[in-house]
Amino acid sequence: MWEQATATGAFRAAVQGATDYQQAMLRLFGIPESEIAVTLRAAEERIGDLDELEITTCLRRGEVEVVVRYEPSGERAWSELGDFIAERHPDTLFSSDGSTVDLQVAGLLARKGWKVATAESCTGGLIAARLTEGPGASEYVVGGAVTYADEAKVALLGVPAELIREHGAVSPEVAEAMAAGALERFGANAAIAITGIAGPGGGTEEKPVGTVCWCAMDADGATVTRAVRLPGDRAEIRDRSTTVGMHLLRRLLRDEGPPP
Amino acid sequence: MWEQATATGAFRAAVQGATDYQQAMLRLFGIPESEIAVTLRAAEERIGDLDELEITTCLRRGEVEVVVRYEPSGERAWSELGDFIAERHPDTLFSSDGSTVDLQVAGLLARKGWKVATAESCTGGLIAARLTEGPGASEYVVGGAVTYADEAKVALLGVPAELIREHGAVSPEVAEAMAAGALERFGANAAIAITGIAGPGGGTEEKPVGTVCWCAMDADGATVTRAVRLPGDRAEIRDRSTTVGMHLLRRLLRDEGPPP
Numbered sequence: 001m002w003e004q005a006t007a008t009g010a011f012r013a014a015v016q017g018a019t020d021y022q023q024a025m026l027r028l029f030g031i032p033e034s035e036i037a038v039t040l041r042a043a044e045e046r047i048g049d050l051d052e053l054e055i056t057t058c059l060r061r062g063e064v065e066v067v068v069r070y071e072p073s074g075e076r077a078w079s080e081l082g083d084f085i086a087e088r089h090p091d092t093l094f095s096s097d098g099s100t101v102d103l104q105v106a107g108l109l110a111r112k113g114w115k116v117a118t119a120e121s122c123t124g125g126l127i128a129a130r131l132t133e134g135p136g137a138s139e140y141v142v143g144g145a146v147t148y149a150d151e152a153k154v155a156l157l158g159v160p161a162e163l164i165r166e167h168g169a170v171s172p173e174v175a176e177a178m179a180a181g182a183l184e185r186f187g188a189n190a191a192i193a194i195t196g197i198a199g200p201g202g203g204t205e206e207k208p209v210g211t212v213c214w215c216a217m218d219a220d221g222a223t224v225t226r227a228v229r230l231p232g233d234r235a236e237i238r239d240r241s242t243t244v245g246m247h248l249l250r251r252l253l254r255d256e257g258p259p260p
Numbered sequence: 261m262w263e264q265a266t267a268t269g270a271f272r273a274a275v276q277g278a279t280d281y282q283q284a285m286l287r288l289f290g291i292p293e294s295e296i297a298v299t300l301r302a303a304e305e306r307i308g309d310l311d312e313l314e315i316t317t318c319l320r321r322g323e324v325e326v327v328v329r330y331e332p333s334g335e336r337a338w339s340e341l342g343d344f345i346a347e348r349h350p351d352t353l354f355s356s357d358g359s360t361v362d363l364q365v366a367g368l369l370a371r372k373g374w375k376v377a378t379a380e381s382c383t384g385g386l387i388a389a390r391l392t393e394g395p396g397a398s399e400y401v402v403g404g405a406v407t408y409a410d411e412a413k414v415a416l417l418g419v420p421a422e423l424i425r426e427h428g429a430v431s432p433e434v435a436e437a438m439a440a441g442a443l444e445r446f447g448a449n450a451a452i453a454i455t456g457i458a459g460p461g462g463g464t465e466e467k468p469v470g471t472v473c474w475c476a477m478d479a480d481g482a483t484v485t486r487a488v489r490l491p492g493d494r495a496e497i498r499d500r501s502t503t504v505g506m507h508l509l510r511r512l513l514r515d516e517g518p519p520p
Contacts, residue, residue, distance in 0.1 A: 118385075118406070124392030125378075125385030128406040132384030135460050135494055143412035145405055146378065146388040152403035152446055156416070186412055200395050234395055 024078060025098030026066040028089055029247050030259060033059045036066060039088050047080045055081075062243045063101070091260050094250065101246045102130065108253035109140035109190070114218075116249070117186035118144030119157055119178035121169065122196035122212065126242040142186040147178065157181030170195050172213045172225050179217035190218045192249045196230075198237045212241045216252035224252045226259070284338060285358030286326040288349055289507050290519060293319045296326060299348050307340045315341075322503045323361070351520050354510065361506045362390065368513035369400035369450070374478075376509070377446035378404030379417055379438035381429065382456035382472065386502040402446040407438065417441030430455050430467055432485050435475035443479055450478045452509045456490075458497045472501045476512035484512045486519070 028036065036057050044050050052074030058065045066085070070078050086093055094101060109116055118128045128144035131137060147153040150169050154161050159177040167173040178193035196212030203209035210231060216224040226248060230237050251259065288296065296317050304310050312334030318325045326345070330338050346353055354361065369376055378388045388404035391397060407413040410429050414421050419437040427433040438453035456472030463469035470491060476484040486508060490497050511519065 115409070117412075120385075123389070124397070124401070125380075125388030125404060125406065128385030129383070129389055129498075132406070132408060133495070133498075137384070138408055138462070141384070141408045143406045143408045143416065144385060145416065146385065146392075146403045148392060148398055148401045148403045149375075149446075152377075155445060155447070156403065156405065185415060186409075187415070202398070235393070238389075238393075 021069050021071060022075070022078070024068045024070075024082070025095075026068075026082070026085060026093060027095035027098065027100070028064045028066070028092040029062065029094055029101070029243075031064055031089060031092040033057060033064050036064050036085075039085060042088075043081050043084045046084065047077060049077050050081065052077045053081065062240050094247070101243070101250055102134065105131070105246060105250050105253065106134060106137075106140060108250065112189070112253065114189035114253075115140055115142045115186075117142050117182040117188035117191045119182035119191060119193040120144065120146050120245075121148060121153070121178075121194060122198040123194050123238050123241050123245070124148060126238055127192060127194060127245045130242055130246065142188050145178075145182060145185070153178060153181075157185060168207065170197055170207055170211055170213055172215065172227050175213040175215035175227075176217065176223065176225060179215040179223070183217060183219055188219070190216065190249065190252060192216045192245050192252075194241050194245050196237070196241055198234045198241075200234060210237055212237070212244070214241075214245055214248050216245075216248040218252060222252065222255070224248045224256075224258045281329050281331060282335070282338070284328045284330075284342065285355075286328075286342070286345060286353060287355035287358065287360070288324045288326070288352040289322065289354055289361070289503075291324055291349060291352040293317060293324050296324050296345075299345060302348075303341050303344045306344065307337060309337050310341065312337045313341065322500050354507070361503070361510055362394065365391070365506060365510050365513065366394060366397075366400060368510065372449070372513065374449035374513075375400055375402045375446075377402050377442040377448035377451045379442035379451060379453040380404065380406050380505075381408060381413070381438075381454060382458040383454050383498050383501050383505070384408060386498055387452060387454060387505045390502055390506065402448050405442060405445070413438060413441075417445060428467065430457055430471055430473055432473045432475065432487050435473040435487075436477065436483065436485060439475040439477035439483070443477060448479070450476065450509065450512060452476045452505050452512075454501055454505050456497070456501055458494045458501075460494060470497055472497070472504070474501075474505055474508050476505075476508040478512060482512065482515070484508045484516075484518045 054069040056067045125146045131141050145156045153159040157178050158181040175193045175195050179191040182191035193215045197209050199209030210229045213227040230240050314329040316327045385406045391401050405416045407416050413419040417438050418441040435453045435455050439451040442451035453475045457469050459469030470489045473487040490500050
């Protein structure tokens with residue numbers, strides 16, 4: 001009886017305030033939350049009637065989520081706002097339908113029929129764990145190597161010891177060799193490699209704690225390589241390094257090249 | 261001035277209710293929380309004056325934490341209770357000083373001067389990530405192989421393809437071969453291997469979702485092998501498998517053999 005009652009239009013109208021709210025979600029990566037605030041103020045000047053939209057922004061694990069709720073009459077304002085944000089942030093807006101980068105990477109791999117392998121140092125297994133989090137991961141994950149020690153990078157991934165001596169274990173060169181090694185050893189179509197200094201020890205003047213290098217590479221030799229110094233403590237650096245790795249893998253799978 | 265004020269005995273006595281509380285913590289693994297409740301009731305009958313102790317129990321990630329707070333006059337009751345619990349639960353009480361299994365494993369490896377390697381399937385990198393969570397992990401972690409696909413178990417860890425065909429990828433035999441492979445490929449002193457079915461797919465009548473096999477092995481050939489069916493969903497099975505792996509590694513490092 002309760003089920004029947006809640007199914008009536010009258011009940012639903014009362015609960016929902018007599019209107020059907022729509023909800024949209026955008027996700028951006030590699031942009032400070034403050035920049036989205038600036039964009040929203042600029043949008044207000046340009047578009048005008050943003051009062052019809054209920055907008056909230058949230059910074060979560062390095063990604064900015066923009067959630068917009070509106071009544072049917074706000075459809076046009078939302079459409080204009082969505083276009084405005086897409087225009088201003090073409091390189092950082094990665095999701096217009098609320099999908100996570102994890103879901104996108106899984107979808108891209110499945111669509112291509114590709115298998116991915118990982119090669120990690122400072123993240124110590126976190127990106128492999130993240131790629132295998134969802135059900136059905138065995139469809140697109142072959143495996144990964146956690147090469148914490150330099151000798152493991154050489155033995156498991158075939159990284160030349162000389163390359164490590166010359167450039168250091170945390171370098172774009174070694175990240176690329178780790179990715180190439182993972183592709184070959186696992187017979188994968190794509191690989192993501194991460195090497196960095198999560199701290200608190202191990203930093204130098206030239207390469208302080210937070211220095212991280214990534215390389216996403218596919219079997220045709222296309223690469224997306226990046227080196228950045230991340231802020232935060234050990235746990236934050238490991239977590240953020242994993243998220244950046246997911247995004248670089250996504251760019252590789254979409255043939256987008258490195259971020260600007 | 262605030263600092264000076266808070267340093268006075270009068271201030272501290274007022275804040276703390278004029279007494280110094282002591283706190284002790286026990287950790288147990290592989291025991292339901294209800295069994296600890298039974299033990300506490302039995303202790304009350306045997307020891308009597310447990311009123312002096314403020315006891316709380318908490319189930320966290322498969323481990324039971326028992327926290328006991330008491331005033332100096334409760335010292336003797338706590339001592340008797342601690343002994344009583346240790347006597348009743350010799351195989352599941354693993355920490356009498358509140359130390360986590362992670363901290364104990366790190367300490368045991370450091371004391372022995374040993375390096376550990378991991379070989380994981382269903383946990384997909386989680387135990388490698390857990391072992392490398394703390395600062396200084398490079399002192400005792402060489403690395404790990406996430407061998408999600410069977411071909412990766414063969415290529416990366418040298419698991420005989422025939423062994424997989426004969427016993428299945430989720431079997432004590434393959435777990436042992438994975439551990440042996442990790443020891444050899446990483447040149448490690450100890451290895452922990454995990455292979456299982458995290459679900460939701462992949463289960464069979466003989467080996468349903470939640471079936472997990474572990475093997476902890478050291479370079480001298482000592483092994484702690486175990487096969488269990490874990491309850492829960494995919495995330496819970498992966499998480500619990502990781503915790504069990506940490507405990508089996510601890511038992512290996514303490515020469516304790518498999519749990520009863």
